[in-house]
Structure formats: C-alpha cells, structure tokens
Amino acid sequence: MKSKDNASETLAKGLKILDLFGVSDAGYTLNQIAGRVGINKTSVYRYVNTYCELGYLQRDERTRLYKLGVRSLALGHAMLENSEIVRLVKPLVDEAHERHNVHVDVGIVSGDAIYLIYRRESKYTTAFRSFSYASDLYYLATGKAAMAYMEPEELRQLVERLELHPKTDKTITDKQELLEELRRVTELGYSYNNEESVPGLIAIGAPLYSLRTNKVIGGVSFDSATDTHTMKEFERLYSTYLVELAKKISAVVSL
Incomplete structure (x- = not known):
C-alpha cells in the first residue's frame, strides 16, 4: 500500500x-x-x-x-496533443476509420469512469456526443467492453459502487441484468450499445489491454447511426475488424 x-x-x-x-x-x-x-x-x-x-x-x-x-x-487539449499514447493510437485508428468509414472512439479507464483519448468521427455520427470528456462505464460500448474483462473482484466492487441512471429508455439500470450482459460480452469477444446512451446511436466495443500488466485498461468502439445500420447488421459487418483493431492498439499501449 x-x-x-x-x-x-x-x-x-x-x-x-x-x-x-x-x-x-x-x-x-x-x-x-x-x-x-x-x-x-x-x-x-x-x-x-x-x-x-x-x-x-x-x-x-x-x-x-x-x-x-x-x-x-x-489544458486537456494540450495534454492530448502531446500525449505519447495518443501518438501511438492515432495512426491505427485513422487507418481503421479510412478503411471502414466508421466512427471510432478510444477510451482509457480511470477510477469508475472511462476517458476519451482519441476520436475519429464519420459523417453519419457527427450529430452525436455520447462519449464526452469522460463517461460512466455501464452505458457505453467501450466501458462495457472494459468492465467485462476486469478481474472478478474488481468488477464486483465496481458494480456495487455504480448508480445506474438511465440515459435513454434502453439503458440497463438493473445490476444483475448488467452482469448478465457482461458475461455475454466475454462469450462474443465484444460489447454492444443498442441506443443505451443516445437515441439513434449504436456501437460495438472491444477491450484494450496493457501487455505490461496483462490487465484491461480501456476500450475501443465503432459507432453508427440507426438509420445507417441495424444493430445485428453492424455487428456482422464490423465486429471482426473491431477486435483486430483492439489487439493492434493493445500491442502499442504500455500503461
């Protein structure tokens, strides 16, 4: 200690x-x-x-x-502009954005929140701001991806502390239901956000790891508007590419 x-x-x-x-x-x-x-x-x-x-x-x-x-x-802008982690993450995210024309968010967990460190918007998601400077973990694809792969005791303590306030009528506000969804995330290998943070916005997320500690440190997500893709279609088209991007980012991050 x-x-x-x-x-x-x-x-x-x-x-x-x-x-x-x-x-x-x-x-x-x-x-x-x-x-x-x-x-x-x-x-x-x-x-x-x-x-x-x-x-x-x-x-x-x-x-x-x-x-x-x-x-x-x-101050926040200056820190991000000069951040080593952003310098390493940026080319990987930019490449994924250009290749797949998707909105990409990268967040790092600190305490009980996830902090946005880099974003590439698509023309279909510029009207949405579901992930601001920092957000609670439970209603974002990035946050749920990170939660699902936390150590069991760490996750238990986090869920006990959480106050599950609805962001939309689809936000999970029952802790047992949240834990059940996180279990499904580990089976799929990625998380999903079906209009849980903002109406009209869906996302899938994959966990980021520090290879130095072998612990989850954050998440990366692909986001889309519901008038562009259905949830199932979005998962089918992009989940494999998202998981691959998460592995690439994890390989260069050393938190």
Missing part, C-alpha cells in the same frame, strides 16, 4: 471536484457538487470560486450551473 504521508488532502479534494466535471457536459449546482464529492457546501464554494477566478470553471449566471472553463479545456 502506498504511503499517504506526502500527499495533500486539500489538493486531493480539489481535484476530486474538478474530476466530476469530466463526466457530464450539463454542469452542476453547488449543492449537486457537494453531494457528489462528499465535501461540505462551504468548502466546495471556496474551491469552485477559486477555480472560476483562475478560469478552470465557469458559472452560468442564468442557470447557476458550474461547467468546465476555458483553461481546463485548453
């Missing part, structure tokens, strides 16, 4: 607040932030006020919602 003697508890609380904003584009009120991160409202106010002054957050005066500020967005 790592020692916490040299860690800053104050900084950790502040970063926990910032981390919350990666998971939703909608924004949060002060009360919502305090409730979600488990920090009292007075302390949360000091944190978010400081972040607003520095440009990491911004407050909508009409809705009173706090959202990511320009400085956070610029």
